Structures are given as structure tokens and as C-alpha cells.
Amino acid sequence: MKLHKGEILFHQGERGSLFKLHSGLLKIVRSHEDGNTTLVNIIVPGETIPHHSLISPSVYYATAIALVTSEVEVLPAERWYKDLEGNPDHFRTIARQLQEKLRMMQQRIDQLTAVAPAAKLLKMEAWFQTYIGTLKLTDVLTQEEIGQFIGLRRETVNRLLREKGRKS
Numbered sequence: 001m002k003l004h005k006g007e008i009l010f011h012q013g014e015r016g017s018l019f020k021l022h023s024g025l026l027k028i029v030r031s032h033e034d035g036n037t038t039l040v041n042i043i044v045p046g047e048t049i050p051h052h053s054l055i056s057p058s059v060y061y062a063t064a065i066a067l068v069t070s071e072v073e074v075l076p077a078e079r080w081y082k083d084l085e086g087n088p089d090h091f092r093t094i095a096r097q098l099q100e101k102l103r104m105m106q107q108r109i110d111q112l113t114a115v116a117p118a119a120k121l122l123k124m125e126a127w128f129q130t131y132i133g134t135l136k137l138t139d140v141l142t143q144e145e146i147g148q149f150i151g152l153r154r155e156t157v158n159r160l161l162r163e164k165g166r167k168s
Contacts, residue, residue, distance in 0.1 A: 003070045019074060
């Protein structure tokens with residue numbers, strides 16, 4: 001299945017299939033009761049989502065949206081869990097996937113714990129370049145989302161990007 005930038009793969013609170021991302025990027029956005037949304041995760045090629053449903057079914061924690069054109073394989077839940085029960089080796093594959101995600105989250109913590117705001121932004125941009133190539137970070141995420149991802153206010157992100165633009 002092909003998703004174009006901005007298309008929704010699944011909605012928070014629904015239940016359904018699992019998905020393997022073959023190419024592109026997805027953002028995972030959580031909606032709150034007050035109407036605000038928070039960027040909580042970025043899904044990169046090779047990941048199977050939702051992570052919290054890899055071993056047992058659960059409703060979607062958040063909404064998955066394509067950041068760029070993405071190729072996604074649909075993994076029907078009933079077949080996924082039946083295959084899982086019939087083949088214990090799948091648990092090893094899941095453990096490896098979760099280990100890789102944990103390592104990615106450790107990198108994100110490194111981004112968040114950088115002292116200087118500019119360092120946070122530089123670390124995030126360096127990480128994203130692996131996945132977005134020649135695109136700019138602001139081509140795929142809003143300033144608000146960048147701020148949420150690295151623990152900065154949108155205004156701070158705006159200032160840092162302006163300063164960086166003047167130096168270029």
C-alpha cells in the first residue's frame with residue numbers, strides 16, 4: 001500500500017491490522033481531550049507497528065500519518081497472531097525489532113538531554129538526514145512538532161532555524 005505525505009494509515013482508538021513500513025517515514029501523533037496533539041514517535045523503514053500490539057492486540061495508541069511518500073505492508077491482525085502462536089521464532093524477530101526501537105529511543109533521549117537548544121536541533125537534524133536525504137527537516141515536520149520531539153518551544157525552534165539560515 002502506498003501512502004502519500006499527510007495520508008493517515010490508522011486512527012487513535014481504532015483497532016485493526018499491523019503494518020510494516022518498507023520505505024518512507026510515518027509520524028505517530030497522539031490527540032488529547034483538549035484537542036491538542038503531540039508528536040510521540042517517528043517510524044522508519046523496517047519497523048512493524050503498532051509496537052504495543054506486536055504480541056497481543058490492542059487499540060491504536062495514536063494516529064499514524066505519512067511524512068513522505070511511504071510504502072506500507074498490511075499485516076492482518078488475525079493472521080499475524082495465528083502465525084505468532086504457530087511459530088515461536090517470530091518472538092525472536094519481534095524482540096530484535098523492539099531492541100532496535102529501544103536503541104532509537106536512546107538516541108532520542110540523547111537529543112533531549114543535550115544542554116544547548118541548538119545542540120538538540122543539530123542532533124535531531126543529523127538523525128533525520130539518514131531518512132530524508134536532501135529534504136530539510138521543516139519539509140517533513142512543523143516547527144511545533146520539531147519542538148515536541150526535542151523538548152523545545154516552537155518559538156525557540158523558529159529562532160534557531162532563523163539563526164542557522166543566516167549562517168548558511
